[in-house]
Amino acid sequence: MNKKCFNTIYLFSLCLGFYFFSSCSAYKKLPYLTNIDSEHQARLITDQGVHEAKIKPNDLLSITVSSTIPGAANDFNLPVVPSVYDQVLQTSVTGGGAAGGGGASSLQDYLVDKAGLIRFPIFGDLKVAGMSVRELEESLTKQIYPRYISMKPIVTVRLLNFKVSVLGEVTKPGTYQSENGEMTIFDALAAAGDLTLYAKRNNVMLIRTTETGDVVTYRVNLQDKNSVANKDIFYLQQSDKLYVETNKAKGNNSQFGTLETFGLSAISLVVSVAAFITRF
Numbered sequence: 371m372n373k374k375c376f377n378t379i380y381l382f383s384l385c386l387g388f389y390f391f392s393s394c395s396a397y398k399k400l401p402y403l404t405n406i407d408s409e410h411q412a413r414l415i416t417d418q419g420v421h422e423a424k425i426k427p428n429d430l431l432s433i434t435v436s437s438t439i440p441g442a443a444n445d446f447n448l449p450v451v452p453s454v455y456d457q458v459l460q461t462s463v464t465g466g467g468a469a470g471g472g473g474a475s476s477l478q479d480y481l482v483d484k485a486g487l488i489r490f491p492i493f494g495d496l497k498v499a500g501m502s503v504r505e506l507e508e509s510l511t512k513q514i515y516p517r518y519i520s521m522k523p524i525v526t527v528r529l530l531n532f533k534v535s536v537l538g539e540v541t542k543p544g545t546y547q548s549e550n551g552e553m554t555i556f557d558a559l560a561a562a563g564d565l566t567l568y569a570k571r572n573n574v575m576l577i578r579t580t581e582t583g584d585v586v587t588y589r590v591n592l593q594d595k596n597s598v599a600n601k602d603i604f605y606l607q608q609s610d611k612l613y614v615e616t617n618k619a620k621g622n623n624s625q626f627g628t629l630e631t632f633g634l635s636a637i638s639l640v641v642s643v644a645a646f647i648t649r650f
Contacts (some may be wrong), residue, residue, distance in 0.1 A: 378519070403534060404593045404594075407439055419479055421552065421601055421605040422502035422503065422504060422505075423502065423503070423529060423532065423551055423552065423605075423607055424499075424500055424501065424581055425482060425486075425498050425500065425502070425506065425529070425581075426482065426499055426579065426580070426581050426607075426608065426609070427484050427485070427486055427499055427583060428482060428484075429481075429482045429529060429530075429531055429608065430479050430480070430481055430529065431479060431480040431481075431482065431498070431527060431529060431530065432479055432480075432526075432527070432530055433447075433480055433490070433506075433510070433525070433526070433527050433528075434525070435447055435510070435523050435525050435526075436524045436526070437519055437521060437523045438521060438629075439519065439521055441524070442519045442521075443465065443519065445491055445492055445518075446490075446491050446492060446510075446514060446523075447491070448487045448491065449478060450478075450535060460584075466526035470586075474568070479530060482498060482499060484583070485497075485499075486498060486581065487499075490510075493513060499581045503529055503551065507526065510527075511523060511525045517526040528551070529551045529608060531609075532547060532548045532552075532553065532608040532610065533545050533546065533548075533608060534546055534547075534548070534549045534553055534558045534606050534608070534612065535610075535611045535612070536561070536562035536611075536612045536614070537611065537614070538558065538569070538612075538613045538615060538616070539565060539566045539568050539570070539614040539615065539616050539617075540562040540563060540564065540565055540566065540569070540614055541560065541562060541564055541565075542561075542562050542563040543562060544562065546562065548556060551608075552605065553605070553606045554604055554605055554606065555574075555590065555598065555604055555605075555606055555612070558606055558610075558612055559612070564631050564636065565592075565614055568616050568617055569614045569616070569617065570614065570615040570616065570617040571592045571593055572592065572593050572594070573589055573591065573592045573615055574590045574591075574609070574612060574613070574614050575588070575589060575590075575612070575613040575614075575615065576588040576590055576603060576606075576610060577610070577611040578607060578609075578611075588603055590603055597636045616639045
């Protein structure tokens with residue numbers, strides 16, 4: 371093998387090695403939770419504990435009180451709003467559910483005001499901000515039974531506005547709602563179609579409004595198990611906003627999108643040059 375051929379092959383090998391090294395380096399920036407292993411799996415799940423969303427100002431609540439005693443719970447429920455708004459029907463809630471006459475109708479909802487209060491029948495203003503749905507159900511049950519109803523009623527509270535906004539480098543930016551009042555950070559990203567190749571996975575911004583109205587931000591590294599092991603971050607709260615920043619690769623013609631094309635073009639060029647040189 372002459373010296374020219376040797377130099378050509380050597381140059382070709384360097385380019386090929388650079389290409390595969392760059393590809394492997396780019397790949398490492400894509401997966402989530404890269405530092406988790408089987409030993410930490412059980413602990414990571416256990417550390418989450420039981421999560422319950424806390425009620426905040428501007429939340430919309432559905433609260434129904436039902437009783438096996440006919441008519442006993444009427445005064446603790448707001449009137450039913452029928453589909454035709456020319457009349458308001460009296461609520462009649464028993465063990466079988468709510469009855470407000472024929473046709474489509476629903477109980478009125480409670481809007482939590484800026485002070486964290488709702489105006490509840492009989493009791494007046496009640497402080498609910500900072501309580502979970504379960505805690506509010508238990509609190510109302512204790513206030514109603516046995517003072518007002520001789521048999522323990524069934525109090526059902528639902529959080530109607532559990533929505534999370536996902537912005538930035540995701541496939542489908544938008545606002546997504548949870549029917550069961552619970553959503554993890556990965557649930558939200560899955561609803562938004564997952565992160566794009568241009569997303570900065572190690573620096574996702576979580577913007578949250580607290581029960582007191584303060585706005586706080588968190589920086590979340592989706593590749594670090596310790597970052598998402600915090601259940602206050604792993605489990606989102608209503609009205610949370612996730613902003614996924616763009617990585618530097620997109621501004622530099624995308625490390626993930628065009629690197630392979632560039633590498634193949636470079637290799638093709640080297641092969642052509644090598645073929646040309648070996649003719650002489």
